[in-house]
Amino acid sequence: MRALPIALVAVLLLAGPVATVAAPGVAPASTGSTASTGSTASGAPSVSAGSPSSVAAQSMPQIDRANLTLRTLSTPPGSETRVSAYSRGPDLGSSLGFATADADAAVETAAVVSRIERAETPVERQQRILAEINRVERAEVALNSRQADAFTAHAAGELSDRELVDEVGRVAATAREYDERLDEIDALAEATDGFSSPGRLDELQVALQVYEGPVRDRALATARGQSPPTDMYVESSQGSVVLATIHDGQYVREVFRTDRWDRGGGPISNDLAIEVTETAYPETAALRDPDAFGAGAVQRITIPHEFGTLRTFVSGGTEQVFVEHQRTDLSAFPDSEPVAESGDGFNVTVQRTYAGGPVTVTVLDEETGDPVSDVTVTKTVGDGDSQAIGTTDAGGVVRTLSPAETYRITVVDEPRVIVVGDLEPLPTPLPVVEA
Numbered sequence: 001m002r003a004l005p006i007a008l009v010a011v012l013l014l015a016g017p018v019a020t021v022a023a024p025g026v027a028p029a030s031t032g033s034t035a036s037t038g039s040t041a042s043g044a045p046s047v048s049a050g051s052p053s054s055v056a057a058q059s060m061p062q063i064d065r066a067n068l069t070l071r072t073l074s075t076p077p078g079s080e081t082r083v084s085a086y087s088r089g090p091d092l093g094s095s096l097g098f099a100t101a102d103a104d105a106a107v108e109t110a111a112v113v114s115r116i117e118r119a120e121t122p123v124e125r126q127q128r129i130l131a132e133i134n135r136v137e138r139a140e141v142a143l144n145s146r147q148a149d150a151f152t153a154h155a156a157g158e159l160s161d162r163e164l165v166d167e168v169g170r171v172a173a174t175a176r177e178y179d180e181r182l183d184e185i186d187a188l189a190e191a192t193d194g195f196s197s198p199g200r201l202d203e204l205q206v207a208l209q210v211y212e213g214p215v216r217d218r219a220l221a222t223a224r225g226q227s228p229p230t231d232m233y234v235e236s237s238q239g240s241v242v243l244a245t246i247h248d249g250q251y252v253r254e255v256f257r258t259d260r261w262d263r264g265g266g267p268i269s270n271d272l273a274i275e276v277t278e279t280a281y282p283e284t285a286a287l288r289d290p291d292a293f294g295a296g297a298v299q300r301i302t303i304p305h306e307f308g309t310l311r312t313f314v315s316g317g318t319e320q321v322f323v324e325h326q327r328t329d330l331s332a333f334p335d336s337e338p339v340a341e342s343g344d345g346f347n348v349t350v351q352r353t354y355a356g357g358p359v360t361v362t363v364l365d366e367e368t369g370d371p372v373s374d375v376t377v378t379k380t381v382g383d384g385d386s387q388a389i390g391t392t393d394a395g396g397v398v399r400t401l402s403p404a405e406t407y408r409i410t411v412v413d414e415p416r417v418i419v420v421g422d423l424e425p426l427p428t429p430l431p432v433v434e435a
Contacts, residue, residue: 215243
């Protein structure tokens, strides 16, 4: 974005949140699109492992859907974790906090641009550009520590689910604003006689993108009242987090593992990052050729496929995926196993899956096999209280997120009741390197 006049900023502060723009190379979060391929930021290489022609034009391989799995990263095996379910709804306090932070960041970016443009000589302009890049570098270090502290505090019970989700949302919004600020600085550098953007600017932009995520975006939209209330799965351990939700016919998941990110590691190539992702997610990589985008020690790999999208960030040094974003169409979600019960006029099938995964409950008439709509379905986790997860739609379907422990599903249409009990989550289909 370009520098904002002070009058306009004042209007934005009164009117609501400042609109944000997707970071370079990242498609804006969409509720309907599953494919998010990589356009490139200036100076950052982007390659595809396949033909240079459009990914959409490639013919799809023949896939055995019965044996398909979409592997997913999780918290470190054997780590002490905290797992909970969080119902996210409109939140005026959080929304106002986000709006104020967005506006403050926009004002700061405008001030940075103005400060550089007021330089009296090309040398002074260059110095100011480099100084602002240094400021963003220091700010990124602080963001990383802030986020890791939030993960650990939540795992220790020192932060609530709401506080954790708000904090990672603020981190994401701040990182996005720094990314946009670097766009402005890059343009100013290119317009400066005898000067061009240093390579570390591109590297820094890619590093800032790791703090964004599709579940964070959904939580922010929900808090602002721009999206309906949603249930979220939250799992944390020291230095890692898993967030998941269901939205607009898709299962959406993001994972961040600080233990897999070597912040002092050397550069990693596009080809090696693609190889790392293909090795860890072989079934997904078989669906479509990956795209790579990155610079320096972080590479971003994207695989848009017929079931959704996988995006990974790969670290130099560890040569491992340390951030994962997944969007998967619920109608084609492969990693589930059915458990069925009949009685009291119902046939109920529960497609159980791994902890945090999407559980589909289907209710049919026991005699006709027709879908039964508008019946209440509840979920009980362990020895806890029964919680309504919704009513069945016209197809007799309602969905929820799998807990990490034994649970039961109850279908209620007074006086008829049927219980599907002793449901256990499936093992998480981890990437090959951790499986």
